Protein backbone atom coordinates (compact mmCIF):
# COMPACT_ATOMS: atom_id res chain seq x y z
CA UNK A 527 0.00 0.00 0.00
CA UNK A 528 1.59 3.34 -0.99
CA UNK A 529 1.94 5.78 1.86
CA UNK A 530 1.36 9.54 1.61
CA UNK A 531 2.08 12.28 4.11
CA UNK A 532 0.08 15.50 3.71
CA UNK A 533 0.92 18.76 5.46
CA UNK A 534 -2.02 21.17 5.61
CA UNK A 535 -4.43 18.27 6.14
CA UNK A 536 -6.99 20.51 7.89
CA UNK A 537 -7.19 22.87 4.92
CA UNK A 538 -9.41 22.75 1.86
CA UNK A 539 -6.97 20.89 -0.38
CA UNK A 540 -5.86 18.58 2.42
CA UNK A 541 -9.41 17.27 2.66
CA UNK A 542 -9.90 16.66 -1.07
CA UNK A 543 -6.43 15.22 -1.58
CA UNK A 544 -6.88 12.81 1.36
CA UNK A 545 -10.21 11.67 -0.03
CA UNK A 546 -8.66 11.14 -3.45
CA UNK A 547 -5.62 9.24 -2.17
CA UNK A 548 -7.69 7.05 0.16
CA UNK A 549 -9.83 6.07 -2.85
CA UNK A 550 -6.62 5.22 -4.73
CA UNK A 551 -5.69 2.78 -1.95
CA UNK A 552 -3.13 4.95 -0.14
CA UNK A 553 -2.34 4.88 3.52
CA UNK A 554 -2.72 8.58 4.33
CA UNK A 555 -0.96 10.43 7.15
CA UNK A 556 -1.91 14.01 7.92
CA UNK A 557 0.30 16.48 9.77
CA UNK A 558 -1.56 18.63 12.26
CA UNK A 559 -0.10 21.46 14.36
CA UNK A 560 -0.84 22.73 17.85
CA UNK A 561 -1.66 20.89 21.06
CA UNK A 562 -5.36 21.81 20.91
CA UNK A 563 -6.00 22.41 17.23
CA UNK A 564 -9.78 22.97 17.07
CA UNK A 565 -9.91 21.29 13.65
CA UNK A 566 -8.65 17.94 15.00
CA UNK A 567 -12.09 16.58 16.09
CA UNK A 568 -13.59 17.60 12.75
CA UNK A 569 -10.75 15.90 10.89
CA UNK A 570 -11.19 12.72 12.95
CA UNK A 571 -14.91 12.74 12.12
CA UNK A 572 -14.75 13.59 8.42
CA UNK A 573 -11.66 11.59 7.50
CA UNK A 574 -11.50 8.74 10.04
CA UNK A 575 -9.10 6.74 7.87
CA UNK A 576 -6.40 9.42 7.93
CA UNK A 577 -3.69 8.83 10.52
CA UNK A 578 -2.91 12.05 12.33
CA UNK A 579 0.68 12.96 13.17
CA UNK A 580 1.70 15.99 15.23
CA UNK A 581 4.19 18.47 13.83
CA UNK A 582 4.71 22.00 12.62
CA UNK A 583 6.34 23.54 9.58
CA UNK A 584 8.15 25.86 11.98
CA UNK A 585 9.79 22.91 13.76
CA UNK A 586 12.50 21.07 11.81
CA UNK A 587 12.90 18.28 14.38
CA UNK A 588 9.18 17.42 14.27
CA UNK A 589 9.36 17.07 10.48
CA UNK A 590 12.48 14.90 10.71
CA UNK A 591 10.78 12.61 13.22
CA UNK A 592 7.61 12.32 11.16
CA UNK A 593 9.43 11.41 7.96
CA UNK A 594 11.49 8.85 9.87
CA UNK A 595 8.43 7.33 11.55
CA UNK A 596 5.95 7.40 8.66
CA UNK A 597 8.42 6.53 5.87
CA UNK A 598 6.15 8.00 3.22
CA UNK A 599 6.45 7.30 -0.49
CA UNK A 600 4.97 10.69 -1.30
CA UNK A 601 4.91 13.97 0.63
CA UNK A 602 2.44 16.69 -0.32
CA UNK A 603 3.39 20.04 1.21
CA UNK A 604 0.10 21.95 1.31
CA UNK A 605 0.61 23.74 4.63
CA UNK A 606 0.95 27.52 4.44
CA UNK A 607 -0.31 30.85 5.57
CA UNK A 608 -2.48 30.91 2.46
CA UNK A 609 -4.59 34.05 2.83
CA UNK A 610 -2.92 36.79 0.77
CA UNK A 611 -4.35 39.70 2.80
CA UNK A 612 -3.00 38.21 6.04
CA UNK A 613 0.46 38.03 4.55
CA UNK A 614 0.75 41.84 4.61
CA UNK A 615 -0.09 41.86 8.34
CA UNK A 616 2.20 38.93 9.17
CA UNK A 617 4.90 38.99 6.50
CA UNK A 618 7.60 37.39 8.64
CA UNK A 619 5.40 34.49 9.74
CA UNK A 620 4.31 34.05 6.13
CA UNK A 621 7.95 33.84 5.07
CA UNK A 622 8.69 31.33 7.82
CA UNK A 623 5.76 28.99 7.12
CA UNK A 624 4.90 29.47 3.45
CA UNK A 625 8.50 29.93 2.30
CA UNK A 626 10.96 28.30 4.70
CA UNK A 627 8.40 25.63 5.66
CA UNK A 628 8.94 24.00 2.26
CA UNK A 629 12.71 24.02 2.82
CA UNK A 630 12.27 22.32 6.22
CA UNK A 631 10.19 19.52 4.67
CA UNK A 632 12.75 19.06 1.90
CA UNK A 633 15.56 18.99 4.45
CA UNK A 634 13.70 16.37 6.49
CA UNK A 635 13.45 14.23 3.34
CA UNK A 636 17.09 14.77 2.38
CA UNK A 637 18.54 14.13 5.83
CA UNK A 638 16.44 11.01 6.38
CA UNK A 639 17.55 9.65 3.02
CA UNK A 640 21.16 10.39 3.90
CA UNK A 641 20.70 8.38 7.11
CA UNK A 642 19.24 5.37 5.24
CA UNK A 643 20.58 5.46 1.65
CA UNK A 644 19.25 2.00 0.81
CA UNK A 645 15.67 3.26 0.55
CA UNK A 646 15.87 3.83 -3.19
CA UNK A 647 18.04 3.53 -6.25
CA UNK A 648 18.61 7.27 -6.50
CA UNK A 649 19.28 7.58 -2.78
CA UNK A 650 16.13 9.59 -2.14
CA UNK A 651 12.99 7.63 -2.79
CA UNK A 652 10.46 10.00 -1.29
CA UNK A 653 8.57 12.05 -3.86
CA UNK A 654 7.70 15.62 -2.95
CA UNK A 655 4.91 17.93 -4.10
CA UNK A 656 5.04 21.67 -3.43
CA UNK A 657 1.82 23.72 -3.49
CA UNK A 658 2.95 26.68 -5.55
CA UNK A 659 0.63 29.46 -6.60
CA UNK A 660 -0.38 31.70 -9.50
CA UNK A 661 0.21 34.58 -7.06
CA UNK A 662 3.90 34.17 -7.97
CA UNK A 663 3.06 35.68 -11.40
CA UNK A 664 1.59 38.79 -9.72
CA UNK A 665 2.30 41.71 -12.03
CA UNK A 666 2.13 39.40 -14.99
CA UNK A 667 4.74 39.52 -17.76
CA UNK A 668 2.52 37.70 -20.27
CA UNK A 669 -1.03 36.41 -20.59
CA UNK A 670 -1.95 33.60 -20.23
CA UNK A 671 0.71 32.35 -17.81
CA UNK A 672 2.57 29.08 -18.34
CA UNK A 673 5.54 27.31 -16.72
CA UNK A 674 8.02 29.65 -18.50
CA UNK A 675 6.36 32.93 -17.48
CA UNK A 676 8.68 34.94 -15.18
CA UNK A 677 7.48 35.63 -11.65
CA UNK A 678 6.75 39.08 -10.23
CA UNK A 679 4.92 38.42 -6.94
CA UNK A 680 2.94 41.31 -5.46
CA UNK A 681 2.43 40.20 -1.85
CA UNK A 682 4.52 38.69 0.96
CA UNK A 683 2.54 35.50 0.26
CA UNK A 684 3.55 35.50 -3.40
CA UNK A 685 7.18 36.20 -2.50
CA UNK A 686 7.22 33.35 0.05
CA UNK A 687 5.67 30.99 -2.51
CA UNK A 688 8.30 31.99 -5.08
CA UNK A 689 11.03 31.05 -2.57
CA UNK A 690 9.35 27.69 -1.88
CA UNK A 691 9.03 27.07 -5.62
CA UNK A 692 12.69 27.79 -6.34
CA UNK A 693 13.96 25.77 -3.39
CA UNK A 694 11.89 22.83 -4.66
CA UNK A 695 13.50 23.15 -8.10
CA UNK A 696 16.90 23.59 -6.44
CA UNK A 697 16.57 20.42 -4.32
CA UNK A 698 15.51 18.50 -7.41
CA UNK A 699 18.60 19.70 -9.26
CA UNK A 700 21.02 19.52 -6.30
CA UNK A 701 20.01 16.26 -4.66
CA UNK A 702 18.08 14.40 -7.34
CA UNK A 703 14.90 14.51 -5.26
CA UNK A 704 11.73 13.68 -7.18
CA UNK A 705 10.28 17.11 -6.39
CA UNK A 706 7.43 18.73 -8.33
CA UNK A 707 5.93 22.16 -8.06
CA UNK A 708 2.27 22.58 -8.98
CA UNK A 709 1.59 26.21 -9.90
CA UNK A 710 -2.09 26.21 -9.10
CA UNK A 711 -4.51 28.97 -9.96
CA UNK A 712 -7.39 29.72 -7.59
CA UNK A 713 -9.48 26.71 -6.70
CA UNK A 714 -12.52 26.75 -4.52
CA UNK A 715 -15.13 24.48 -2.96
CA UNK A 716 -17.64 24.42 -0.13
CA UNK A 717 -14.59 23.77 2.08
CA UNK A 718 -12.83 27.01 1.12
CA UNK A 719 -11.96 29.10 4.20
CA UNK A 720 -14.65 31.71 4.97
CA UNK A 721 -12.09 34.53 4.72
CA UNK A 722 -11.58 34.00 0.97
CA UNK A 723 -13.51 36.13 -1.52
CA UNK A 724 -15.58 33.35 -3.12
CA UNK A 725 -16.69 31.84 0.17
CA UNK A 726 -17.35 35.28 1.63
CA UNK A 727 -19.74 35.82 -1.28
CA UNK A 728 -21.53 32.48 -0.97
CA UNK A 729 -21.89 32.72 2.82
CA UNK A 730 -23.08 36.32 2.45
CA UNK A 731 -25.64 35.40 -0.21
CA UNK A 732 -26.98 32.54 1.94
CA UNK A 733 -27.29 34.78 5.01
CA UNK A 734 -28.94 37.61 3.07
CA UNK A 735 -31.44 35.14 1.60
CA UNK A 736 -32.18 33.89 5.13
CA UNK A 737 -32.75 37.49 6.30
CA UNK A 738 -29.75 37.39 8.66
CA UNK A 739 -27.92 40.33 7.09
CA UNK A 740 -28.75 42.87 4.44
CA UNK A 741 -25.38 43.96 3.11
CA UNK A 742 -22.07 42.42 2.12
CA UNK A 743 -18.93 44.55 2.05
CA UNK A 744 -16.19 43.32 -0.28
CA UNK A 745 -12.87 44.52 -1.74
CA UNK A 746 -12.21 45.06 -5.44
CA UNK A 747 -15.08 43.53 -7.44
CA UNK A 748 -13.38 44.26 -10.76
CA UNK A 749 -10.40 41.88 -10.19
CA UNK A 750 -10.27 38.89 -12.44
CA UNK A 751 -9.30 35.38 -11.45
CA UNK A 752 -9.00 31.94 -13.02
CA UNK A 753 -11.15 29.75 -10.76
CA UNK A 754 -11.58 26.00 -10.64
CA UNK A 755 -12.86 23.29 -8.31
CA UNK A 756 -10.45 22.00 -5.62
CA UNK A 757 -11.61 18.40 -6.14
CA UNK A 758 -10.36 18.59 -9.74
CA UNK A 759 -7.05 20.22 -8.83
CA UNK A 760 -5.94 17.63 -6.26
CA UNK A 761 -6.06 14.97 -9.00
CA UNK A 762 -3.37 16.97 -10.80
CA UNK A 763 -1.16 16.98 -7.66
CA UNK A 764 -1.28 13.20 -7.51
CA UNK A 765 -0.70 12.79 -11.25
CA UNK A 766 2.47 14.92 -11.08
CA UNK A 767 4.06 12.43 -8.68
CA UNK A 768 3.16 9.46 -10.92
CA UNK A 769 5.20 10.67 -13.94
CA UNK A 770 8.51 9.18 -14.96
CA UNK A 771 10.34 12.47 -14.32
CA UNK A 772 9.71 15.27 -11.81
CA UNK A 773 8.60 18.57 -13.34
CA UNK A 774 6.57 21.74 -12.72
CA UNK A 775 3.06 22.26 -14.03
CA UNK A 776 0.59 25.13 -14.30
CA UNK A 777 -2.89 24.02 -13.25
CA UNK A 778 -5.91 26.19 -13.99
CA UNK A 779 -9.09 26.38 -16.01
CA UNK A 780 -7.83 28.75 -18.72
CA UNK A 781 -10.91 30.93 -18.15
CA UNK A 782 -11.07 34.25 -16.37
CA UNK A 783 -13.98 35.84 -14.51
CA UNK A 784 -14.42 39.04 -12.56
CA UNK A 785 -15.29 38.80 -8.87
CA UNK A 786 -18.54 40.57 -9.68
CA UNK A 787 -19.43 37.78 -12.11
CA UNK A 788 -19.02 35.31 -9.26
CA UNK A 789 -21.24 37.56 -7.11
CA UNK A 790 -23.84 37.83 -9.86
CA UNK A 791 -24.12 34.05 -10.28
CA UNK A 792 -24.09 33.38 -6.52
CA UNK A 793 -26.91 35.80 -5.77
CA UNK A 794 -28.86 34.82 -8.91
CA UNK A 795 -28.83 31.21 -7.67
CA UNK A 796 -30.99 32.48 -4.80
CA UNK A 797 -33.16 34.74 -6.96
CA UNK A 798 -31.34 37.91 -5.81
CA UNK A 799 -29.58 40.78 -7.62
CA UNK A 800 -26.11 41.19 -6.09
CA UNK A 801 -26.06 44.92 -6.94
CA UNK A 802 -28.69 45.52 -4.25
CA UNK A 803 -26.57 43.97 -1.49
CA UNK A 804 -22.85 43.95 -2.32
CA UNK A 805 -20.69 47.04 -2.04
CA UNK A 806 -16.98 47.58 -2.40
CA UNK A 807 -14.85 49.18 0.35
CA UNK A 808 -11.17 50.19 -0.11
CA UNK A 809 -10.27 48.78 3.34
CA UNK A 810 -10.65 45.28 1.87
CA UNK A 811 -8.49 46.01 -1.15
CA UNK A 812 -4.94 44.72 -1.48
CA UNK A 813 -2.06 47.23 -1.13
CA UNK A 814 -0.76 45.87 -4.47
CA UNK A 815 -3.21 44.04 -6.73
CA UNK A 816 -2.22 41.23 -9.07
CA UNK A 817 -2.99 41.68 -12.76
CA UNK A 818 -5.05 39.48 -14.98
CA UNK A 819 -4.33 35.92 -13.87
CA UNK A 820 -5.23 33.31 -16.43
CA UNK A 821 -3.65 29.90 -16.78
CA UNK A 822 -2.27 28.19 -19.81
CA UNK A 823 -2.62 24.59 -18.55
CA UNK A 824 -1.70 22.99 -21.90
CA UNK A 825 1.37 21.20 -20.51
CA UNK A 826 -0.74 19.51 -17.81
CA UNK A 827 -3.33 18.53 -20.39
CA UNK A 828 -0.69 17.08 -22.67
CA UNK A 829 1.59 15.37 -20.18
CA UNK A 830 -0.68 14.56 -17.23
CA UNK A 831 -3.83 14.12 -19.33
CA UNK A 832 -5.46 16.34 -16.73
CA UNK A 833 -8.45 18.56 -17.31
CA UNK A 834 -10.98 20.08 -14.93
CA UNK A 835 -14.46 18.60 -14.87
CA UNK A 836 -16.46 21.15 -12.85
CA UNK A 837 -17.43 24.35 -14.69
CA UNK A 838 -17.35 27.85 -13.19
CA UNK A 839 -21.14 28.01 -12.96
CA UNK A 840 -21.40 24.54 -11.40
CA UNK A 841 -18.74 25.54 -8.84
CA UNK A 842 -20.66 28.66 -7.82
CA UNK A 843 -23.93 26.70 -7.52
CA UNK A 844 -22.24 23.98 -5.47
CA UNK A 845 -20.81 26.52 -3.01
CA UNK A 846 -24.04 28.50 -2.68
CA UNK A 847 -26.12 25.35 -2.14
CA UNK A 848 -23.72 24.11 0.54
CA UNK A 849 -23.83 27.44 2.40
CA UNK A 850 -27.64 27.63 2.22
CA UNK A 851 -27.79 24.13 3.68
CA UNK A 852 -25.21 24.94 6.39
CA UNK A 853 -27.11 28.11 7.30
CA UNK A 854 -30.41 26.25 7.59
CA UNK A 855 -28.75 23.63 9.83
CA UNK A 856 -27.54 26.43 12.14
CA UNK A 857 -31.02 27.98 12.13
CA UNK A 858 -32.66 24.63 12.95
CA UNK A 859 -30.21 23.97 15.79
CA UNK A 860 -30.78 27.39 17.38
CA UNK A 861 -34.59 27.46 16.86
Ligand code: NAP
Pocket residue numbers: 533534535536537538539540557558559560563565581582583584603604605606607608609623657658659660709710711712713714719
Ligand atom coordinates in the same frame (compact mmCIF):
# COMPACT_ATOMS: atom_id res chain seq x y z
P1 NAP B 1 -5.81 26.36 3.58
O1 NAP B 1 -7.21 25.85 3.55
O2 NAP B 1 -5.59 27.75 4.07
O3 NAP B 1 -4.93 25.36 4.46
C1 NAP B 1 -3.67 25.72 4.94
C2 NAP B 1 -3.18 24.60 5.83
O4 NAP B 1 -1.88 24.92 6.31
C3 NAP B 1 -4.04 24.35 7.08
O5 NAP B 1 -4.22 22.98 7.24
C4 NAP B 1 -3.18 24.91 8.21
O6 NAP B 1 -3.38 24.28 9.45
C5 NAP B 1 -1.81 24.54 7.68
N1 NAP B 1 -0.72 25.25 8.37
C6 NAP B 1 -0.57 26.58 8.51
N2 NAP B 1 0.54 26.85 9.22
C7 NAP B 1 1.10 25.66 9.54
C8 NAP B 1 2.27 25.28 10.29
N3 NAP B 1 3.07 26.17 10.84
N4 NAP B 1 2.53 23.96 10.39
C9 NAP B 1 1.72 23.03 9.86
N5 NAP B 1 0.59 23.32 9.16
C10 NAP B 1 0.29 24.63 9.01
O7 NAP B 1 -5.16 26.26 2.13
P2 NAP B 1 -5.68 25.46 0.82
O8 NAP B 1 -6.65 26.32 0.09
O9 NAP B 1 -6.06 24.08 1.20
O10 NAP B 1 -4.36 25.46 -0.06
C11 NAP B 1 -3.40 24.42 0.09
C12 NAP B 1 -2.05 24.94 -0.37
O11 NAP B 1 -2.13 25.33 -1.74
C13 NAP B 1 -1.55 26.17 0.38
O12 NAP B 1 -0.15 26.08 0.48
C14 NAP B 1 -1.93 27.32 -0.52
O13 NAP B 1 -1.10 28.45 -0.31
C15 NAP B 1 -1.72 26.68 -1.88
N6 NAP B 1 -2.52 27.24 -2.95
C16 NAP B 1 -3.87 27.34 -2.79
C17 NAP B 1 -4.64 27.85 -3.83
C18 NAP B 1 -6.14 27.94 -3.70
O14 NAP B 1 -6.76 28.62 -4.54
N7 NAP B 1 -6.77 27.28 -2.74
C19 NAP B 1 -4.01 28.24 -5.03
C20 NAP B 1 -2.64 28.09 -5.16
C21 NAP B 1 -1.90 27.58 -4.12
P3 NAP B 1 -4.37 24.88 10.59
O15 NAP B 1 -5.71 24.31 10.29
O16 NAP B 1 -3.78 24.38 11.84
O17 NAP B 1 -4.34 26.37 10.45
